[in-house]
Amino acid sequence: MSEQLLTVADSLKDRARAALGSRNLILVGLMGAGKSSVGRIVASQLAIPFIDSDLEIERVSRMTIAELFAAYGEQEFRALEARVVKRLLKSGPRVVSTGGGAFINDRTRKHIKKGGLSVWLKADLDVLWERVNKRDTRPLLKTENPKQTLEGLMNARYPIYAQADITVLSRDVRKEIMADEVLEAVIEAQKESAAS
């Protein structure tokens, strides 16, 4: 990388870090959108802690998400998710990647709206399907036609994800590029809110 390009990359991180301040950055969106993998890179670029709410739920419960769904059902899982997300957002700055249904739950969405800047990683069906069909760990997709189920979730959830502060299109490009686009969007959002 040339010296000039290095400077541009550094200033992107620095400017995004300054724009975020002490707020949390919370990634929302459907399964496979890249919340966990892109979130981890964004946190490392900003040099702030990264936490994945699904992993935190598994850590505190000492069960996998699939086990939690099987043992207690989705409603109990959502109640636990709401408590965990609320706690994770108590202090900042952090990057918090949420589970796909977190922002859809009214209680959890309130915690997210109050707890920082939310970013929806929005992807189309084929991108999501290409990514999620490789693993069968997601309880909501254990259906006869998981691609159709995913499409149904998109239709039901996209109007709600659209309430996030920022939307970034999650495409078939390298995760590092997606992370840079999130940083750029954070800077833009701060400029817009300062101007209004």
Ligand SMILES: Nc1ncnc2c1ncn2[C@@H]1O[C@H](COP(=O)(O)OP(=O)(O)OP(=O)(O)O)[C@@H](O)[C@H]1O
């Ligand atoms: N930009 C990308 N390019 C290629 N592969 C990607 C990209 N983003 C994510 N992936 C891959 O897609 C899969 C799903 O990504 P990830 O786990 O980050 O999604 P998620 O939004 O956290 O999903 P979930 O809601 O199920 O936790 C992973 O295997 C990841 O490596």
Ligand SMILES: O=C(O)C1=C[C@@H](O)[C@@H](O)[C@H](O)C1
């Ligand atoms: O989209 C969803 O509702 C979910 C997504 C995953 O991240 C997990 O939180 C769980 O499998 C539920």
Ligand SMILES: [Mg+2]
């Ligand atoms: Mg994830």
